[in-house]
Amino acid sequence: MxxxxxxxxxxxxxxxxxxxxxxxxxxxxxxxxxxxxxxxxxxxxxxxxxxxxxxxxxxxxxxxxxxxxxxxxxxxxxxxxxxxxxxxxxxxxxxxxxxxxxxxxxxxxxxxxFLEPEANPLWKRNLLDGKVDPAFAGLVGEKLAAIHAATAGDPKTAADFATDASFHAIRLEPYLEATGRVHADLMPQIEKLVATTAATRLALAHGDISPKNILIGPKGPIFLDAECAWYGDPAFDLAFCLNHLLLKCIPVPGGVDRLAQSFERMVMAYRGRIVWEDPPGFERRCAALLPGLLLARVDGKSPAEYITQDKDREFVRSVARPLIAEPVATLLEVRNRWLQRFR
The missing domain is CATH 3.30.200.20 (Phosphorylase Kinase; domain 1)
Known part of the structure; x- marks a missing residue:
């Protein structure tokens, strides 16, 4: 934001x-x-x-x-x-x-x-300029998992961030529900994504883990813009960020291989630190949510500003819609479906 x-x-x-x-x-x-x-x-x-x-x-x-x-x-x-x-x-x-x-x-x-931009460049700017560093994406996954692990199952944090109504207004409605109204045939599956996300309360989520809200600091990622903070589903944070790494392939076609590596590094760094629930279960939930967020960035209330061509919007739909209709079990399978069609 x-x-x-x-x-x-x-x-x-x-x-x-x-x-x-x-x-x-x-x-x-x-x-x-x-x-x-x-x-x-x-x-x-x-x-x-x-x-x-x-x-x-x-x-x-x-x-x-x-x-x-x-x-x-x-x-x-x-x-x-x-x-x-x-x-x-x-x-x-x-x-x-x-x-x-x-x-x-x-x-x-x-x-x-105010963090000086020379020492703390914006990750989004670097990505759009073709400066794609998979190691930094791994650090984002590592730090994000550390936040989720430290707050998982904490009753005080849960009480302090009982922001379900705000999270619905800022995230679930404009992203998923609005997209479901555009794709009425997928509404049952999208409603299930909304219900599962809303009902999962495991850890403190940021809600807007996006390259535009992450600075490349001297000591690693610096997270900004936590307006959507919510004690809920940590899978939302990971899926939200992975979504951006896939979408950046469209404006940065020369960086596709490094973006694909960044996706994998983030998943691996995060997955190895899941201690609050069964990792395969977490990943299934995240892999089901990711295509919904992909589709939301072309047909929801907050379309990605760098996806401007109808052919690119149709490409996103061609990948996301089948994965919403029939979810896959792993995040790398979502990535591979994206790459197969992109290439």
Missing amino acids: TSQAPVETSGANPEFPETMRRFMERLGFGAKPDRAFPLTGGVSSDIWFVEAKGRRLCIKRALPALRVAADWRAPVERNHFEYAWFQRVAKILPDAVPPLVGHDEAAQMFAMA
Whole structure:
């Protein structure tokens, strides 16, 4: 949904919001920052770069309606849970989240350190530029599994992130249910995916594990944008990220082999760290969900912006639809079906 993309919006900049100004003052940065401008890349929140008293920060405020073509609304309280996800994960993997500065519960906004892009490039940008590193994908799988393992079966974390309604509004409805309305013949299978995902409560999920929300930090991946944080099915996180590695083959055809290797490295790194349930059962659930997410990125409410040609949309449908109708047992089988048709 967002990233710490260090790009100033084009044209005349709006005034620094008064609520953010007051927030900065309460945090001890004074009433007037040295520099402030909105960042690009966010559809679900207002995100501002702020420089004050020698510190460079990001301030993020949740929006009630997302900036997309479809009517997509979500509770602003997700900002609270995003901040709480960062706090929880900082205790597990301190280097995997941005340093936090403060939270304004009433205004549903928080401040975090701005991570300099030269030292922390955005993974999505690298992938689209053809810089595909399978080893880094393996690190993402490793760190993601560590978060899931550390929170699995934890009653307090489950109570703190009982965000089922928000997760439905931000993920299950706009991705899967909306896609089912387009592909009515697959609605029973898609409804089953929704029901299984909604009913599975095993660990703390991020909900938007995407290359646009992962920085390549000096010490490994840094996760951003945890607005969809939810105590639920960890398979959703892995499937959501693997989905992007397959889809990137379309704009980066020269990187297909390395993207395929990245997919496998992530699966292997993650699968070897599943301790909270039977690994084959987890993988069957993940492999069933992945084609639904593939189809959602061409026919749901949040289509991938780099898939612009009808022939490419039809290609995605040609792979995803049969796999939704008849799910396979392993993630590598999903990948292999994709590669067979792509090549």
